[in-house]
Amino acid sequence: MDRKEFLITANIALGAVLAGSKVRAAEVNEKRELMGVLVDTTRCMGCRSCEYACAEANGLPEPEEDESVFDNERTQSETQWSVVNRYETDLGEVFVKKQCMHCMQPACATACLTKAMYKSEEGPVIWREKKCMGCRFCMISCPFDIPKFEYHSAVPKLHKCQLCLDRIRNGEQPACVENCLGDEALVFGKRSELIEIARKRIYGELGNYVNHVYGEHEVGGTGMLYLASVPFDKLGFRNDLGSESYPALTRQFLYTVPVVITLLPPFLLAISHATKREQGKEKSEE
Amino acid sequence: MNEKEVSVTGRRGEIVVKELIKFSKFMINELKPKGRLLTPFNVIAGSILIVAAILLAIRFTKGLGSITNLSQSYPWGLWIGFDVITGVAFAGGAYVLTFLVYILRMEKYHPIVRVTILNGFLAYVFYAGALLLDLGRPWNVINPVIGNSFGVSSVLFLVAWHFMLYMTAEFIEFSPAIAEWLGWRRIRKLLASLTLGAVIFGITLSTLHQSGLGALYLMTKGKLHPLWYTEFIPLLFFVSSIFAGLSMVILEGTISHKVFRNQISSEHRDSHNGIVFGLAKICAATMFVYFFLKLLVFLHDQSWQFLFTPWGYWYLLEVIGFVLLPCMLFIHGLKRESLLFVRIAAILTLVGIVLNRLNISIIAFKWYEPVRYYPTWMEIEVTLAVIVAEIIVFRWIVNRMPVLRELPGMGE
Numbered sequence: 073m074d075r076k077e078f079l080i081t082a083n084i085a086l087g088a089v090l091a092g093s094k095v096r097a098a099e100v101n102e103k104r105e106l107m108g109v110l111v112d113t114t115r116c117m118g119c120r121s122c123e124y125a126c127a128e129a130n131g132l133p134e135p136e137e138d139e140s141v142f143d144n145e146r147t148q149s150e151t152q153w154s155v156v157n158r159y160e161t162d163l164g165e166v167f168v169k170k171q172c173m174h175c176m177q178p179a180c181a182t183a184c185l186t187k188a189m190y191k192s193e194e195g196p197v198i199w200r201e202k203k204c205m206g207c208r209f210c211m212i213s214c215p216f217d218i219p220k221f222e223y224h225s226a227v228p229k230l231h232k233c234q235l236c237l238d239r240i241r242n243g244e245q246p247a248c249v250e251n252c253l254g255d256e257a258l259v260f261g262k263r264s265e266l267i268e269i270a271r272k273r274i275y276g277e278l279g280n281y282v283n284h285v286y287g288e289h290e291v292g293g294t295g296m297l298y299l300a301s302v303p304f305d306k307l308g309f310r311n312d313l314g315s316e317s318y319p320a321l322t323r324q325f326l327y328t329v330p331v332v333i334t335l336l337p338p339f340l341l342a343i344s345h346a347t348k349r350e351q352g353k354e355k356s357e358e
Numbered sequence: 359m360n361e362k363e364v365s366v367t368g369r370r371g372e373i374v375v376k377e378l379i380k381f382s383k384f385m386i387n388e389l390k391p392k393g394r395l396l397t398p399f400n401v402i403a404g405s406i407l408i409v410a411a412i413l414l415a416i417r418f419t420k421g422l423g424s425i426t427n428l429s430q431s432y433p434w435g436l437w438i439g440f441d442v443i444t445g446v447a448f449a450g451g452a453y454v455l456t457f458l459v460y461i462l463r464m465e466k467y468h469p470i471v472r473v474t475i476l477n478g479f480l481a482y483v484f485y486a487g488a489l490l491l492d493l494g495r496p497w498n499v500i501n502p503v504i505g506n507s508f509g510v511s512s513v514l515f516l517v518a519w520h521f522m523l524y525m526t527a528e529f530i531e532f533s534p535a536i537a538e539w540l541g542w543r544r545i546r547k548l549l550a551s552l553t554l555g556a557v558i559f560g561i562t563l564s565t566l567h568q569s570g571l572g573a574l575y576l577m578t579k580g581k582l583h584p585l586w587y588t589e590f591i592p593l594l595f596f597v598s599s600i601f602a603g604l605s606m607v608i609l610e611g612t613i614s615h616k617v618f619r620n621q622i623s624s625e626h627r628d629s630h631n632g633i634v635f636g637l638a639k640i641c642a643a644t645m646f647v648y649f650f651l652k653l654l655v656f657l658h659d660q661s662w663q664f665l666f667t668p669w670g671y672w673y674l675l676e677v678i679g680f681v682l683l684p685c686m687l688f689i690h691g692l693k694r695e696s697l698l699f700v701r702i703a704a705i706l707t708l709v710g711i712v713l714n715r716l717n718i719s720i721i722a723f724k725w726y727e728p729v730r731y732y733p734t735w736m737e738i739e740v741t742l743a744v745i746v747a748e749i750i751v752f753r754w755i756v757n758r759m760p761v762l763r764e765l766p767g768m769g770e
Contacts, residue, residue, distance in 0.1 A: 149430070182511045182577070183514065184509050184512055185502045185514045186498065188507070203507045205494070206496070207489075207493055207514065212433055212434060212577070215577075215580050215581075221433060221494060222494075223426075224420065226418060226420065228421060310580060313579075314579070318579070321576045321589070322511075322577060324589070325513065325569070325570075326513070326573075332565055332566055333566070337558050340457075340461050341558055344460065344461045344463070347461070
């Protein structure tokens with residue numbers, strides 16, 4: 073092999089190694105049929121059955137029954153993983169159920185150094201108690217501020233919606249979906265099929281929806297998908313998160329690491345040797 | 359076994375026992391405090407430590423919320439933002455100086471390399487160690503170490519591993535001083551031969567984890583104020599760790615020359631000014647680079663609209679008041695050959711680093727949040743205790759091991 077040939081081969085090999093992981097990541101995402109939930113806010117009546125079902129299924133305290141909970145916007149908490157809020161809009165009251173978005177490429181799972189936050193094969197992002205060391209980097213990274221930490225416990229846990237992974241594995245639906253009293257306000261299924269349903273609803277009832285499925289592209293796509301009659305920023309959704317996945321934000325840095333680890337030490341060693349020889353000429357010692 | 363062999367083993371045993379007795383006497387003697395116990399510093403330091411011990415007992419029985427203001431919106435507070443993220447930047451002097459002395463072989467800086475390594479090592483042990491206080495479930499800290507759950511895609515995984523490895527590297531770099539203290543000549547020789555390897559390893563690790571601390575914030579895109587969020591945070595953290603570390607070396611040098619006056623040879627005292635001016639030059643140059651990078655990032659991100667808001671003024675204060683101004687002061691001090699200006703510049707630089715790291719980790723983090731985080735007095739108290747504990751251990755070592763002074767016959 074002459075020098076030119078070698079360089080070409082080396083370049084191709086290097087290119088394949090560097091590009092390889094990206095290609096594989098895309099394939100995996102397409103092959104795996106991840107499960108998700110479509111939330112149609114136009115069909116939600118605000119009965120909060122999903123909240124009670126969630127609490128019961130996950131052993132959390134029963135949510136407050138009073139109507140006044142709607143007076144202020146609530147967030148998820150360590151005792152409530154799923155929350156329905158009421159928003160006053162130009163088109164009247166809109167109820168929105170919010171919980172973990174179950175991102176396709178979750179920031180929390182990427183941030184976690186013990187793999188306690190974990191994207192399951194089925195789609196739900198879950199928290200695994202035995203692995204977590206409580207650093208709370210998942211909370212820092214999550215674009216939706218979902219994970220909640222028990223600040224008043226000596227053995228604190230993290231809390232977030234697990235999309236009832238155990239029930240899914242048993243062939244059941246998540247508790248909130250099963251107990252929803254609305255007319256298909258919550259639909260559980262394969263994410264690709266949910267997007268089809270969402271599109272069908274938007275085009276079938278033109279004017280009833282804004283032409284945007286929240287979660288289809290946000291932060292690289294989420295398992296939870298939302299339909300609404302008013303722009304999403306009126307319903308407490310952030311519209312500034314972009315469509316790039318959050319793990320992609322650290323990819324560049326992480327790719328630099330092996331380069332620095334392999335290139336810097338020999339470079340430093342070389343400088344150190346070069347200066348040593350120079351010094352040897354001036355002084356006889358060393 | 360015949361009689362002769364028995365007697366030889368017996369005699370050897372006797373020697374070993376005698377050596378052990380001698381060694382333990384030496385250790386007991388060295389462990390005793392030197393000098394008076396009831397000095398004002400000791401009394402204040404002692405009470406800070408006792409209060410912190412009580413607070414930490416509460417924290418580990420009642421949870422983090424019992425003594426901190428941490429919340430669901432602000433999961434990281436003073437203990438991470440200051441102790442870890444700022445503390446590690448301040449400890450950057452060690453890798454820069456080992457680079458100057460062992461890689462570029464600038465003998466001029468040799469007299470301060472050992473004390474800087476010690477400072478760096480202790481800073482990592484105490485400030486990065488303070489991370490354990492902040493962990494909700496510290497008993498699982500072993501998980502990413504023993505390999506039952508490697509979160510290799512996590513920047514924090516990288517930072518945690520680098521902390522551990524770098525502490526080891528710095529310990530090896532410092533170990534000849536321990537061997538000299540114990541009078542172990544052969545072991546000292548062996549340890550000294552490891553220095554260059556440890557230095558190269560240490561510089562590589564530092565490059566990566568100094569920038570890695572910044573990379574922790576790459577995923578806070580929607581939360582950190584646009585004036586501070588940039589994909590160049592890792593690079594900015596790395597460059598600023600150079601002058602942060604060296605400014606700390608200048609400040610520490612000033613203090614140790616007063617406190618440990620008796621330890622320092624007159625020869626070293628004379629060379630000290632030259633060293634300080636040399637470091638000031640590096641500070642001025644890297645600060646200019648840093649300022650320029652900040653400017654490029656600012657233009658690149660097109661965050662003009664934020665400049666004339668309160669956040670913009672706060673940003674300008676950090677970048678102009680505590681980067682450009684101290685940079686100018688360093689240059690002015692160098693021209694005038696004024697130690698005073700250099701020291702003021704170093705102090706302003708350190709304030710600027712505190713501002714920058716706290717802005718990113720706390721102040722400009724979730725800038726839109728109506729309920730803000732501010733530390734409780736108890737969080738500040740524990741932070742003070744961490745600093746005090748480091749100073750006490752530093753003093754203990756400097757008073758015993760050849761850190762500032764040189765041992766006769768042990769020269770390198």
